[in-house]
Amino acid sequence: MVKDNVYIAHRVYINASEGITINNNVTIGPNCILVTSNHEVNKFGVNNEGKKGAIIIGDGTWIGGNVTITPGVKIGAHSKIGACSVVTRDIPDNVMAAGTPAVVKKVISL
Numbered sequence: 001m002v003k004d005n006v007y008i009a010h011r012v013y014i015n016a017s018e019g020i021t022i023n024n025n026v027t028i029g030p031n032c033i034l035v036t037s038n039h040e041v042n043k044f045g046v047n048n049e050g051k052k053g054a055i056i057i058g059d060g061t062w063i064g065g066n067v068t069i070t071p072g073v074k075i076g077a078h079s080k081i082g083a084c085s086v087v088t089r090d091i092p093d094n095v096m097a098a099g100t101p102a103v104v105k106k107v108i109s110l
Helices: none
Strands: 013-015 020-022 033-035 040-042 045-047 055-057 095-098 103-107
Antiparallel strands (some): 095 103
């Protein structure tokens, strides 16, 4: 579900098999990847029963270019995700997060 006033730049890959909610006033930079399911690799090869889960992106969130968001992640409202980050766990409201994996770098004062 994509709500109001959402900007999605070019070359964004979205796999929404488990559902994605992009709330109001969200900006997603170019070359981002949003995946809601993946596979698991074990000693027997590839198992298609890997991690699954919907992605939720909160109101007013800004996602930089080349960011990957993995299954089941919730990004809080008014948060910023730095370019080239890999988001593997939930990000709270009103923070700036970056890195691989993405971690909170600072709290944003409103």
